[in-house]
Amino acid sequence: MLPQVEHLLDPLQFAYRTKRSVEDATLSMLNVIIEHLERRGSYARILFVDFSSAFNTIQPHLMIRKLIDLGVGKQFVMLVHSFLTNRSQYVNVSGVCSSHVSISTGAPQGCVLSPFLYTMYTNSCRSAYSNNHYFKYADDTALVGLLSDDETDYRSDIDHFVSWCVANCLELNVVKTKELIIDFRSGVHHPTPVNINGQNIEIVHSYKYLGTTIDDKLRWDDNTMNLYKKGQQRLYFLRKLNALHIDRNILFVFHDSFVKSVMTFGLVCWWGNLSVKNREKLNRIYTISCKIARCCTPDTSLEQLYKSRTLQMATKILSDPTHFLHDCYELLPSGRRYRMPTVKTQRALKSFIPSSIKYLNQPHTK
Secondary structure: OHHHHHHHOOOOEOOOOOOOOHHHHHHHHHHHHHHHHOOOOOEEEEEEEOEOOOHHHOOHHHHHHHHHHOOOOHHHHHHHHHHHOOEEEOOEEOOEEOOOEEEOOOOOOOOOHHHHHHHHHOOOOOOOOOOEEEEEEOOEEEEEEEEEOEOHHHHHHHHHHHHHHHHOOOOEOOOOOEEEEEEOOOOOOOOOOOEEOOEEOEEEOEEEEOOEEEEOOOOOHHHHHHHHHHHHHHHHHHHHHHHOOOOHHHHHHHHHHHHHHHHOOOHHHHHHHOOHHHHHHHHHHHHHHHHHHOOOOOOOOHHHHHHHHHHHHHHHHHOOOOOOOHHHOOEOOOOOOEOOOOOOOHHHHOOHHHHHHHHHHOOOOO
C-alpha cells in the first residue's frame, strides 16, 4: 500500500517512512525552532499532544474514506475494511473464557499495519499557517508555533486541531498534554496558558519527546542527568558481570546493547550544545564501560561518535530529496563544499545543520 500513497503523505510524519527515525523527527523540529530563535524578538511554543488510546479510536468508515481520497486501490480498501470490522475477541482468565464480542472500532495492536493505517488516518492533520508545524511520529504529535508577540495563528491552529480531533473521533488527553515555551527574549514575560475544552494546559520546563528530554533553555541538563543515571545503573551490572569473569564477547555485547545504545540515543540532536561539564559526565560513564568491556575501538569517546554519526545523518539527508532537512544543504558554485548558514548565536552554530556542514566541508572527511 505504501508505494500508492507515499507521495501524498505528510512530510512531517516520520513514522513508517523509508530511512526515517525518531532522530529525524527530533532534528527537524529542533532545526526550525533554533532557526526561528535567531530572529529578534522571537520565541517558540510547543504543544506536546497526548491522545487517549489513539489506535483504539480509529473509525473504519472514516478510514475507508481517507484511503479512497489517497487513491488506494479498491482491493486494498476492501482488505482494510475486512481487517478493521467484525473482529471477534474474548477474555481468558485461568482457563475460564468470556463470551465472544464483535468489535468494529479501532485497529488491532501488535502488528505493523495498524500504526501505518494510523499515519494515513491523521495525514490530513496539517497546519494552515506557515509559522506553525505539526511534527508527527505515529501518534506522538507536537505542534510548534514560531512566534513574535502575536499568538493569534497559534491559538487558532490549536482550536482547529481540537475540532479536527472531534470530527475524526480522536480523544485528547488534556491532563497529559503539555506545553513547552522556549523564550530567550530579555525582560519578564508571563505567557497565557493554552485552554483546551475548558482546561488550561500545563506549561512545563522540560518534556521527554521521542526519548529525548528537551528543556526550555535548550541546555540539555535534564537529558544529561537522565542519561547519566541510566548509564550508572547499567555500569553496575557490567561491573558485576566482569567480576564473575564472564566471557569478553558477552561483556562487549552487553556494553554495546545496554550502555552504548543508551548513552548515544539521539546523540546528533543534543551533543553539540552540551556544556563541557555535561560532556565530561557522560564521557566518564562511556569510557569506563569501554574499559571494562575491553572494546578498544576508534570510537572510544562520545565526541568521535558524534562526528561520525553526524556525517552519517547528513549523508542520508543529502541522498533523500524528500527529507524535511534536505534543502538546508546548498552547494557553493565550486560544487565541492556546502554553504554555511549565517547564524548569530553559539546555540545555532553548534546545532546539527552547521555542525554537519562543517564536517562535510573538511577536506580529510570521506
